[in-house]
Amino acid sequence: MKKLFYIDACMREGSNTKKIAEAVVRELSKRYDVECVRLSEMAFPVVNNDILVERNNGFVPEEYVTMAKKIAAADRLVIAAPFWDMSFPSALKVFLENMSLFNITFNSNEKECYGLCKAEKVLYITTRGMNISTGDALEQATPYIKALSRLWGLGELSVIAAQNMDYSTEEQKAEKVKAAIAEGMRLCEKF
Numbered sequence: 001m002k003k004l005f006y007i008d009a010c011m012r013e014g015s016n017t018k019k020i021a022e023a024v025v026r027e028l029s030k031r032y033d034v035e036c037v038r039l040s041e042m043a044f045p046v047v048n049n050d051i052l053v054e055r056n057n058g059f060v061p062e063e064y065v066t067m068a069k070k071i072a073a074a075d076r077l078v079i080a081a082p083f084w085d086m087s088f089p090s091a092l093k094v095f096l097e098n099m100s101l102f103n104i105t106f107n108s109n110e111k112e113c114y115g116l117c118k119a120e121k122v123l124y125i126t127t128r129g130m131n132i133s134t135g136d137a138l139e140q141a142t143p144y145i146k147a148l149s150r151l152w153g154l155g156e157l158s159v160i161a162a163q164n165m166d167y168s169t170e171e172q173k174a175e176k177v178k179a180a181i182a183e184g185m186r187l188c189e190k191f
């Protein structure tokens with residue numbers, strides 16, 4: 001079976017982003033072997049000077065190497081993250097920094113960096129409080145994921161987003177989650 005790596009960066013209990021992502025990943029698990037990392041349950045360290053010195057001396061914790069190798073080898077990547085401060089939770093950035101490892105997720109030649117990841121398709125699932133659409137200049141999560149995809153060599157990015165959540169009634173929110181799941185199910189057919 002092909003492999004899917006699922007990064008769950010949903011931080012809040014009752015997360016609407018997670019409701020969408022779990023339904024979509026459940027559907028995809030019929031065709032992919034799913035490996036999941038739930039960032040709300042982990043504490044990846046901020047990459048600081050000590051970590052950089054260790055890296056320069058050739059040391060990276062074995063568990064991070066193993067996880068980064070799984071990401072690099074995955075056929076598909078799913079990222080679920082709520083829209084926080086016009087981007088995504090810092091836990092996701094910290095995680096990605098810990099996974100951005102030379103010779104594993106990316107490499108370099110004499111001119112530039114290039115990716116080592118295998119995934120031809122990436123799915124980013126989010127919900128936003130304000131009425132901000134994917135591609136709006138105020139939306140700084142998708143551009144970052146696209147840029148990192150370039151560094152890591154990841155393929156086509158699809159985005160499923162529900163927006164204006166914080167200005168919707170509970171009923172409207174449930175409708176938006178339902179619509180996003182339906183969109184996800186359609187996307188699953190060609191993902």
Ligand SMILES: Cc1cc2nc3c(=O)[nH]c(=O)nc-3n(C[C@H](O)[C@H](O)[C@H](O)COP(=O)(O)O)c2cc1C
Nearest residue numbers: 012015016017082083084085086127128129130165
């Ligand atoms: C810490 C925090 C920061 C947020 N920042 C923004 C923001 O900058 N822009 C916005 O539109 N919504 C913002 N929101 C609202 C969330 O994007 C919105 O409630 C979203 O649906 C939460 O997703 P969840 O249900 O998966 O937790 C923020 C919410 C939290 C808790």
